Amino acid sequence: MRGNVLLRYGLPLLIALPIGFLLLYPQLIHCFRIRSSENFRLLKDIPNVYIHQTATSQQQKQLRQHIVAARNRIRRFWGDQRGQAILIYCPNQSDYEHYCAGGEGAGCSLGMPWGTSYLVLGPDGNNVDVIAHELCHDELFARLGWWRVKRQIPQWFNEGLALMVDYRFSNPTVWETPDSSSHDASVWDETNPTPYPPSPMLKLSELETTRDFFGSNATHTMQAYQTAADEVARWLSIAGRKSVPILADAIAKGNDFGEVYRRLEREHM
Secondary structure, rough: OOOOHHHHHHHHHHHHHHHHHHOOOOOHHHHOOHHHOOOOEEEEOOOEEEEEEEHHHHHHHHHHHHHHHHHHHHHHHHHOOOOOOOEOOOOHHHHHHHHOOHHOOEEEEOOOOOOOEEEEEOOOOHHHHHHHHHHHHHHHHHHHHHHHHHHHHOHHHHHHHHOOOOOOOOOOOHOOOOOOHHHHOOOOOOOOOOOOOOOOOHHHHHOOOOHHHHHHOOOHHHHHHOOOHHHHHHHHHHHOOOOHHHHHHHOOOOOOOHHHHHHHHOOOO
């Protein structure tokens, strides 16, 4: 009897959940079908990268260089790279909006509950910092899975961590040794950083979920980024870069994020 009940109600639920998820987020359907799209083709020599047919030869050349530099940055930050996201480059805003909900920002990350992930780059996304930022989101997703990232990782940490490899908003010396061999062409310019809005700063407890972080207005979101970047930079300056994969591994084994985060800081004080 129990087996019949599970078959009767459990199986339809398992089928309905992914279908409902895709219906709620139609851009995921477009990403899922990217392989069959006539408007995109694979970028030569780099796997899992789709570019729109309208991309110029110069844009393609730059994209190759930027992806290689961004991936190297991720390997230096995490120690290795496990993320295998499919990257989609849309040089036109209308195409970007088709694959990224709202079409805001230079890039966005989309993760599926069953493991597949997509990184979508808009017209301003052909940039080392943007690509590294999105790859960092994917690295956390690859190491922890969709459910753990959504349920256990506060959004301020997810975004703050990505900002540490995004030198538009952070100083690489927070975690990188400042020598010429470790930097990409887009080294942070101390005289011209991207400005944040002025304080007041937000509380971390107000930035736990995606809705908390992005659900207000543009000023709130920029203040949220500043708060997240400042906190993760502070933590990294104490715990060190090597604590990042240690933290992820501990959470993957079932440990509480807050407890491990604080413990790693205490151990290095």
